[in-house]
Amino acid sequence: MIERLLPGLGWLRGYDRAALQGDGLAAVIVTIMLIPQSLAYALLAGLPPEAGLYASMLPLVAYALFGSSATLAVGPVAVVSLMTAAAVGELTAVGTPEYRGAALVLALLSGLFLVAMGLARLGFLASLLSHPVISGFITASGLLIAASQLKHILGVEASGHTLPELALSLFENIDAVNGPTLAIGAGATLFLFWVRGLLKPLLMKAGLGPRWADSAAKAGPVAAVIATILLVDLLSLDQAGVSVVGAIPEGLPPLALPPLDPALWRDLLPAAVLISVVGFVESVSVAQTLAAKRRERIAPNRELIGLGAANLAAGVTGGYPVTGGFARSVVNFDAGARTPLAGVMTALGIGVTALLLTPLFQQLPKATLAATIVVAVLSLVDLGALKRTWAYSKGDFAAMAATILVVLGVGVEAGIVTGVTLSLVIFLVRASRPHMAVVGQVPGTQHFRNVKRHLVITSPQVLSLRVDESLYFANARWLEDRLYDMAAADPGIRHVVLICSAVNDIDASALESLEALTERLEAAGVRFHLSEVKGPVMDKLKRSHFLDKLTGLVFLSQYDALTALDPGTTWRALNEPRPERSAAAS
């Protein structure tokens, strides 16, 4: 019963001590990782640090109740934080109550949209985001995020939502670089790169198991946080111009509805849709990868509802849009998380932090948080993918490159819309030019093959064409013209036979084109026939008037067609091979 209402709770059955141990250990490690991340991503989103903590509590519990992945770690993530900053920053000014309100509306709208998609079972629409577009988007977002954090590391003012704007703004303010801030920021960045790249091998050399070495390396940001807090506190660096996080209100998240301003909701809706889709796609990818390792599976439509619930929770508890984090989920999985209870315990850990530990973060330099962001997002940047995609497919490369350039030069939302549109157009262009072949009979058999690739027999008065694609609106008119032109090019042709062995569907537009083609060929004195029509397609044609208008016949096989339309072919062609047509073998 409870499983039907809250499908996320299926794991409660058979929960045991081993699972509890796994979940508990994972929760401790993820909490340690999440504390600096949640503060840093709130900073990236232009929100006060507590918003990051709030987004890491109830949303995790909501996902545990409704989601389908046992190990996905939900919460604030870099790309969604950047998208939040871009969307909200367009409407209101950072630091105002309106800005926080708009971020709440964005989370709520995103939650409503995800839940609606899940209930309507529309998860498959996320497949419109092709892999090159996602990959380009993540790479460009990573570069943009890293650039946006440079100001915190340098201790200068800078603004802008595109790479050129950010670069120009930094360049103009480069004189104002604050020495102590730069020292902390650059030091933390170098330290974190060292931890990520070199510490793990060192620890393993020192005898630590690879799993423990990895977990220790993941605690790097916490070490940087503690060290730089102490540094600021001991040297009073906040007096020397080092910008710090400042007072964070203690206590649990406030429970309140976001502003109910229809104009604001309408303005934020497109961004909420994009954030939802991007977050969903990222989240499902990692959840699927992890589930496969244990031969579990995740249900995309339930994922939509789980992520939707998490965002609804974020929207009413002072957070901002959340989704499943890649690195965090992998850590959760590797640390032994077995069930969604790990997420609930992580939420408890963040809750304890929010209740008791926030005074400790008052002296935390923003430069340290910026360093953790830079190191995290640069690991997402994969410029090599550009080269690999170029080698594999020029069309996919174009979609990827366009996404990257538009994200960097115009903005995140424009970038993803450009990428999706371009990949759709490229796909339609490809599909609108299907492969088609003039075929002839392989001597002595009932098989028919491409005249360009095989030595085959053709009839001078029968043109036999095979189209290797379903017939539908994007290719119908082109095929109509091609078939007509080929028939019209040779005045000797009296019959055209379209071989439909690869045609799985004929839509209404293609039906119309076939009718038009029949008329055009009839006007030219050529009869039009079909052969090898599949059962379901034939059923459909019978429901239309096409077969009444067809000037020719429908043959069960192409062999039947040729023998009926030109009974003398075999004899004549075998005795008089027509090398100009049939010998062009390849």
Place this chain on the structure above:
Amino acid sequence: MIERLLPGLGWLRGYDRAALQGDGLAAVIVTIMLIPQSLAYALLAGLPPEAGLYASMLPLVAYALFGSSATLAVGPVAVVSLMTAAAVGELTAVGTPEYRGAALVLALLSGLFLVAMGLARLGFLASLLSHPVISGFITASGLLIAASQLKHILGVEASGHTLPELALSLFENIDAVNGPTLAIGAGATLFLFWVRGLLKPLLMKAGLGPRWADSAAKAGPVAAVIATILLVDLLSLDQAGVSVVGAIPEGLPPLALPPLDPALWRDLLPAAVLISVVGFVESVSVAQTLAAKRRERIAPNRELIGLGAANLAAGVTGGYPVTGGFARSVVNFDAGARTPLAGVMTALGIGVTALLLTPLFQQLPKATLAATIVVAVLSLVDLGALKRTWAYSKGDFAAMAATILVVLGVGVEAGIVTGVTLSLVIFLVRASRPHMAVVGQVPGTQHFRNVKRHLVITSPQVLSLRVDESLYFANARWLEDRLYDMAAADPGIRHVVLICSAVNDIDASALESLEALTERLEAAGVRFHLSEVKGPVMDKLKRSHFLDKLTGLVFLSQYDALTALDPGTTWRALNEPRPERSAAAS
């Protein structure tokens, strides 16, 4: 030489007396038909009557110089006039100089867009307008146009751009109906329906040939125009509240650039694009149908340039957007037009009318023009297509019905955008769920067939799957999940073989999914193989790292795959048929 610069002039070579006679007669008949039409459609577009005459002069000459159809009759048409009224009416008020200026800008933008599309050889993009969307759009536009003309027939004021708005507005003003106007309007409408439906059979019964009977029937509107002008003049009905066309400036079109206001141009651009595409699609359909009857052919990209030139001409000579008219082109063809010179002579005929005959139209009742419009557009309404499309394909029906409802309830532009979007989504949904089949070996052969349709041999440890579609982003993730689930459902399976005989392409997203599937299957202890990969696809795969990561092999044929992976299959399966799987023949 001249043919390269002005490809439309290719017909000059070999022009003879017979062609001249054909063109001349056609021009006379089309001119007689075009005079009332051009006045009426200008009224529909919210423009003064002379705009219709001007749009019927130079644009025809421009098309003759650049277009590729010998018989297409270009000029103002109903649907494009309605779209002009909708687009321009949103920005300015009818009757103002700004309104006329905006209509000129619309023509110029439309011309620029069409020429650009033609030069870029993008004519094929028009195939995105599927047949059900066009058909629904024309039907709904016809209804909307007829509804918009009722006010002229009733002699009342009414406004609105949607069917509900128009109906409400007419209902509110129904008390103000003008008796004499209604008599003229209703009389002309009934007369024109009679001419269209019954006169032709009568004339043929009286011994007239079908072609002459048809031409005589086409002169019905001119007869109605003459009769009602005389009626108004004799009875001074203009004093009795019958609204008349009024003074039309005599003379040739003014040559002037439209207003160069960047904001106006930007606001009108989306409408110009839609008008261009709709006009182009309509125009190409009729041009192709007519060309086929004489075994001629038209070149879509040259059509774009021809129609673009016509619109540019309209934009600088006081007209508004034009395109190829359906009924008018058929009349032109049937009356014997042989070359584009017929269009030039029609333009001359309209020029003479504009120079000499405009005073005659001063007393022409608007109700008569409205009647000609209503009768013309109602012939475009094809509600039966809804039923036929429903019977043929539910998806196509949905796109058609949505287009009709949105055109009638929201507007023409929203309608066509809805229809195109919906047909794309429907197509992608279909393509994202390709047909796939588990296959087994036909006993004693090397052929493999669907286990659901044939009695075949399968191996308990090898799952053989055939996908009947190229692998690309819209279906990649779905296939990945389906394949994984099918393999995971049976713990006995150790090998999955994907048969790629119907796979014409694998895009970068699908490649990523295949890699992910390989990993997921490997984690589950299952190896992943390919068989029957086509040459070009294999070349592409070799340029990626996929083959290094593949846990299995690539087999030339499925028979090779099965014998290598489970050498005992044939023997065992023949002795122990597995009816639960193989006997489900259909």
